[in-house]
Amino acid sequence: MEDKVRYVARLARIKLTDEEVTLFSRQLDGILGYVDKLNQKLDVQNRTLPMSHPHEASNSFRADEVKPSLPPEKALSNAPQKKGDFFKVPRIIEE
Amino acid sequence: MAYEPVVGLEVHVQLKTVSKMFCGCTTEFGGAPNSHTCPVCLGFPGTLPVLNRRALVEAIRVALAVGCKVSDKVKFHRKNYFYPDLPKDYQISQYDEPLSENGHLKIKTGGGEKTIRIKRVHMEEDAGKLIHEEGGDSSFVDFNRSGMPLLEIVSEPDINSPEEAYQYLTDLKLLLRYLDVSDCDMEKGSLRCDANISIRKKGETGLGTKAEVKNMNSFKAVKSALEFEFERQSKCLETGERIVQETRLWNPDKGITASMRSKEEAHDYRYFPEPDLVPFTLQGDLVDEERKNLPELPEARKGRFIGALGLSGYDAEVLxxxxxxxxxxxxxxxxxxxxxxxxxxxxxxxxxxxxxxxxxxxxxxxxxxxxxxxxxxxxxxxxxxxxxxxxxxxxxxxxxxxxxxxxxKGLSQISDTGELEKFAEETIAENAKTAEDFLKGKDNALMFLVGQVMKKTKGKANPAVVNKILRDKLSKK
Amino acid sequence: MDNLYSLTAGELLSLLDKKSVKPEEIIESVYSRAQSVDKKIKGYIHLDKEKALSQAKGLPASGRLRGIPVAIKDNICVEGELTTCASKILRGFKPPYNATIIEKLKSEGAVIFGKTNMDEFAFGSSCENSSYFPTLNPWDTARIPGGSSGGSAAVVSADEAIMAIGSDTGGSIRQPASLCGVVGMKPTYGRVSRYGLIAFASSLDQIGPLTKNVHDAALLLGVIAGFDSKDSTSVNVPVPDYLSYLKNDVKGMKIGIPKEYFVAGMDKEVEAAVKEAIALLKGKGAQIVEVTLPHTEYAVAVYYIIATAEASSNLARFDGVQYGYRCEDPANLLDMYERTREEGFGAEAKRRIILGTYVLSSGYYDAYYLKAQKVRTLIKNDFEQVFKSGCDCILTPTSPTPAFKVGERSSDPLSMYLSDIFTISVNLAGVPALSIPCGYTKGGLPVGMQLIGDFFKEEELFRAAYTYECGTDWHKRSPEL
Incomplete structure (x- = not known):
């Protein structure tokens, strides 16, 4: 479980301390053990459709019309770091 | 040993809507950084996507034009991964139930027509753009492109040479132009192409280990990159080197592909149904309506130019x-x-x-x-x-x-025979010897006389008429 | 006039109508009440009297809530105002836009009055998971107010707000309403626009009212409900005039009592209070029938798979790029992501993101997520069966226990998750439900009961709740502070 927690924490981009890994592993074991009753006690028919949403009916479309954008200074007003009208992040190495 | 390349192409096309896929920001190219953005395409918390109907309609048109079966259900998934140009750190895309599947595109090859199967055509949203600071330690993000409507057109690995790849792209682009759904401008990024390539011995049918090649910004670059990859993989097989599954970047300056050495972790995109967009059933008449509205496509038009308008095959093709x-x-x-x-x-x-x-x-x-x-x-x-x-x-x-x-400019040609007869008589009189030569059988002599009449009329005479008048007059001599 | 703060919105509106009070006086009264009691309760995160007063100056000429201050849970975006989900990762965030419900409230003349505390990102049932401070229960400050809309429930209960807005993903309006002795409603999924509600689990979240009585809940829902073109998941069903359903009459109404909700081990005082309430409604002419919701026991498991999976994706955007917190001096991009999220999220948020990422990850999707989605279908079918059989609503306890002590469950996530055992199925199915006070324990803690209705039948719940309220005076009690 600890390896799995480390793998998942990396996917989720959250750094965990060793203590947190141990704690979360124990807690997740408990929660997953509880959740596993779905698999142990309940035999779900294959024909039961998975439900991703309470209503599966009509979608509301949007007409293809241009609406005003934010002024860049407003778009960037919450940015932790910016340069000019760009959001700034640590350099990304692509090669 | 003779090898052949096995290539599948993934083409991303930016659809030609005026607003973005899930918000009202303009799709206009360019603009000051982050000036075409709003809370939705910036991924601000609490915002929600609403699908642009035009984007869906254009996607359906393309799907129909390549003969895909259009699903009656429209369902979006989230593709989860972290990257600074991806404002929500997931991309709204389609996964196990794409808009359409199982189409094909006929391309012209040296050996005649060939059918390339199309696996799927699906919708997704575009990411923003990253700019890397020259020699610095920062990168900059511009979200103007974020949320632009994209169509991904995935071919089966039916392409067996770099030339065929080039032709596939050319024909696909032509089709998209005819449908008027995209500018298809690779330089502006409204058409992008990644290639999967493996090789095998000629005559075999299995698939080898493939490399994914990216960063090609023209059809020619796709062709060159595939030529390079084919060579490289062939050499690997000949020297017994193992081909690894990897992503390689085309370097247009050096004319080579190189492995992306970044320690990319195994992709685990955790696709799941996008809960912010309710899956919905396409009303039957929407697809039928679009099917009826499809314009005449290049193949049909060419046939009509030859059949109904009497053009040669070559002319029709070129037009x-x-x-x-x-x-x-x-x-x-x-x-x-x-x-x-x-x-x-x-x-x-x-x-x-x-x-x-x-x-x-x-x-x-x-x-x-x-x-x-x-x-x-x-x-x-x-x-x-x-x-x-x-x-x-x-x-x-x-x-x-x-x-x-x-x-x-007074350019009108003189076809008035009365006026021209006068000039003709003058000319015959002035050039008696030449006229005689003609009567003796020297055809060239007539050309000289025609030239003289043309001179007198400053080129405005109709040479055919002059010719006839001169012949008539001389024959009466 | 004294004690304006202790009145309901309905009472204040009739005073405003007669011009016996001014909106500014109401704001002053509620604000000074908050000044005096919120030190003990800690229900508000952000509260600015001047901003409230300045809104009172620019009110529309008329409106269903003209001059009424409404407190807003901190996960709902108010343009230019701090909106942080009680999380460090959103410290300082001021959205450049209003949630749709904020626009609706303002257009009906409501005054946006402060942001209330909550469990971080609505992850919790006790309001202890706030990155600011825990909120305490006005009836006993050694106890939790419930969560995650604990701040909204507590400020209404303590008369620090006339009415409040909360959000409910698995019980986050109803459970704190029950524990604080106020009325709280989770509307049908799609009834109220989610645009501007910072998502926890998109397919479960709904915004709803927390109020001092049923009338105010009907009034407030009437204002915020309705289709929104900015939210594809909102549904275009006309909004009835809920106030016209407030009749002291349940004759012929068929109320289902699900046997799965009255099980051994539940708190005796809660059980007794709810059974008395059933008897009262029966006395008023309702027909009481036993019904079954057979997949109830799986609801918590299904919920913690679906809700955390959606949350893990919804919370990915908090990455330190466009807004919110960023760690100091990141060594590179990966370091920026990992430390920003390590430092910005609290323990429960991390736990849920990790659980949600786990159930979606390669190799586990089918066993957990897909399976949970299928059982979700079964749970929805259970409710549909009951309503098809002719029931107008379903009555259950809201919470298996009254308010528990601060710290009692915070080290055991599973026991905390089980606090929502009676409220979670409703979100999975998407149906509406309301919690209303139905008694007090010997120790003086409020007990709530839950009324669950069919899709888009909120008015039936208001009618049943109003009739019940007319027969009791629980809603007139206030905590001593």
Missing amino acids: VQDKATADYFEECVKFYNKPKIISNWLMGDVSAYLNSKNLSAGDSKLKPQGLAGLLKEVDSGKISGKMAKDIIIEMLDTGKGAAAIISE
């Missing part, structure tokens, strides 16, 4: 290759019903001029009706074909009508 030229041609035929002559002019003087100015037929100052007018003047004998060649340049330059230019 159809550029939708604007083909449209121009058809418009012109409406005013002047001699398709072959129009096609000669279009493919000759007109396209030479337009190419030199880097213009499309649609942008030409010379309109189809104007070209038809000019050709009618030639037919009526008012001007010679040679004069028309000069006049057309001025028409292309200025957009003036043929009649206006002819009268402005």
Whole structure:
């Protein structure tokens, strides 16, 4: 479980301390053990459709019309770091 | 040992809507950084996507045009991964139930026509753009492109040479242009292509380990990158080196592909149904309606040009290759019903001029009706074909009508036989010896006399008429 | 006039109508009440009297809530105002836009009055998971107010707000309403626009009212409900005039009592209070029938798979790029992501993101997520069966226990998750439900009961709740502070 927690924490981009890994592993074991009753006690028919949403009916479309954008200074007003009208992040190495 | 490449192409096309896929920001190219953004395409918390109907309709048109089966259900998934150009750190895309599947595109190859199967055509949203600081330690993000509507067109690995890949892209682009759903401009990024390539011994049917090649910004680059990869993988097999599954970047300056060495972790995108967009059933008539509204596609048009308009296969092919030229041609035929002559002019003087100015037929100052007018003047004998060649340049330059230019410059050809007979008699009298030569059987002598009459009329005489008059007069001698 | 703060919105509106009070006086009264009691309760995160007063100056000429201050849970975006989900990762965030419900409230003349505390990102049932401070129960400040809309429930209960807005993903309006002795409603999924509600689990979240009585809940829902073109998941069903359903009459109404909700081990005082309430409604002419919701026991498991999976994706955007917190001096991009999220999220948020990422990860999707989605279908079918059989609503306890002590469950996530055992199924099915006070324990803690209705039948719940309220005076009690 600890390896799995480390793998998942990396996917989720959250750094965990060793203590947190141990704690979360124990807690997740408990929660997953509880959740596993779905698999142990309940035999779900294959024909039961998975439900991703309470209503599966009509979608509301949007007409293809241009609406005003934010002024860049407003778009960037919450940015932790910016340069000019760009959001700034640590350099990304692509090669 | 003879190998052949096995190639599948993933083409991303930016759809031609005026607003983004899930918000009302403009899709206009360029603009100051982050000036075409709003809380939705910036991924601000609490915002929600609402699907642009036009984007869906255009996607359906493409799917139908490549013969895909369009699903009756529209369902989006989230593809989860972290990257600074991805504002929500997931991309709204389609996964196990794409908009459409199982189509094909017929391409022309050296050995005739070949069918490339298309696996799927699905919708997704585009990411923003990253700019890397030269020598610095920062990168910068511009979200203007974030949320642009994209179509991903995935082929099966049916392509077996770099040339076929090039042809597939050319034909696909032509189709998209005909559908008027995308600008297909690789330089502006409205068409992008990644290639999966593996190789195998000729005659075998299995698939080898593939490399994914990215970063090609022209069809030629795709061809060159595939040529390089084919060579590289062939050498690997010959020397017993293992081919690894990896992503490789095309380096246009060096003309090579190179492995992306970044410690990319195994992809685990955790796709799941996008809960912010309710899956919905496409109303039956929407797809049928679009099917009815599909324009005539290049293949059909070419057939019609040959069959109904009597063009040669070559001419039809050339005209159809550029939708604007083909449209121009058809418009012109409406005013002047001699398709072959129009096609000669279009493919000759007109396209030479337009190419030199880097213009499309649609942008030409010379309109189809104007070209038809000019050709009618030639037919009526008012001007010679040679004069028309000069006049057309001025028409292309200025957009003036043929009649206006002819009268402005007094270019009208003299076909009035009375006037010409006078000139002919003068000429025969002045050149008695030459006239005699002609009567003795020297045909060339007549040409000289025609030339003299032309000179007298400052080139405005209709040479055919002059020729006839001279013959008549001399034969009566 | 004294004690304006202790009145309901309905009472204040009639005073405003008669011009016996001014909106500014109401704001002053509620604000000074908050000044005096919120030190003990800690229900508000952000509260600015001047901003409230300045809104009172620019009110529309008329409106269903004209001059009424409404407290807003901190996960709902108010343009230019701090909106942080009680999380460090959103410290300082001021959205450049309003949630749709904020626009609706303002257009009806409501005054946006402060942001209330909550469990971080609505992850919790006790309001202890706030990155600011825990909120305490006005009836006993050694106890939790419930969560995650604990701040909204507590400020209404303590008369520091006339009415409040909360959000409910698995019980986050109803459970704190029950524990604080106020009325709280989770509307039908799609009834109220989610645009501007910072998502926890998109397919479960709904915004709803927390109020002092049933009338105010009907009034407030009437204002915020309705289709929104900015939210594809909102549904275009006309909004009835809920106030016209407030009739003291349940004759012929068929109320289902699910046997799965009255099980051994539940708190005796809660059980007794709810059974008395059933008897009262029966006395008023309702027909009481036993019904079954057979997949109830799986609801918590299904919920913690679906809700955490959606949350893990919804919370990915908090990465330190466009807004919110960013760690100091990141060594590179990966370091920026990992430390920003390590430092910005609290323990429960991390736990849920990790659980949600786990159930979606390669190799586990089918066993957990897909399976949970299928059982979700079964749970929805259970409710549909009951309503098809002719029931107008279903009555259950809201919470298996009254308010528990601060710290009692915070070290055991599973026991905390089980606090929502009676409220979670409703979100999975998407149906509406309301919690209303139905008694007090010997120790003086409020007990709530839950009324669950069919899709888009909120009015039936208001009618049943109003009739019940007319027969009791629980809603008139206030905590001593």
